[in-house]
């Protein structure tokens with residue numbers, strides 16, 4: 073089925089909750105990475121519209137936010153670079169008895185999302201290129217999925233589009249440095265990257281929320297990054 077272009081979509085959606093998401097993985101495509109850590113921060117639109125400012129007038133993370141962070145045995149060797157930047161390894165995840173991406177992860181995500189006021193918009197930086205397709209593959213591996221009408225926002229094309237500036241890097245760390253004049257904390261931990269993403273979002277919240285209302289995609293349109301091999305399908 074061909075997805076309707078954003079411009080042809082129904083009236084703009086007033087999302088009530090934005091769920092910021094990041095995954096750490098064993099590597100990058102085309103190596104068919106697996107998820108080793110997942111983090112979600114859910115923030116109601118109320119807290120995004122009027123963030124508290126610190127003494128330097130920078131937005132502060134909202135006091136009221138729900139968090140879910142899970143470490144996951146990826147059952148696949150980490151690429152050396154992924155191990156180095158994430159601080160995760162097959163050995164340490166095994167030593168800490170972390171289970172693989174199983175139905176408990178799905179149930180935890182569902183319960184977490186069910187507690188949020190809808191409609192919900194998932195937000196990830198380069199989400200359409202990486203996090204969303206990979207999450208869909210991992211869910212498929214356990215014969216699960218998210219509701220297809222869940223909305224998804226990729227802040228990378230959104231920020232580019234709002235900026236209309238050439239020759240700038242839109243990597244998450246670079247965008248954060250431009251807005252806040254300092255390095256992000258905890259890069260390549262899922263929770264660190266989600267906090268960085270949330271702070272980037274807060275710096276541009278009104279325009280990003282408007283952009284999302286018109287341009288968010290639906291989960292059902294996200295093509296899985298790769299089909300899980302039948303041997304690695306886990307329907308338990």
Ligand code: DCM
Nearest residue numbers: 095096097099100153154158260265
């Ligand atoms: N990644 C990688 N090599 C890089 C950057 C990222 O293998 N140079 C993989 C491992 C990370 C995952 O991508 O866990 C997600 O990246 P990020 O930490 O930027 O969210």
Ligand code: MG
Nearest residue numbers: 094095197265
């Ligand atoms: Mg990321």
Ligand code: MG
Nearest residue numbers: 094095260265
């Ligand atoms: Mg990350």
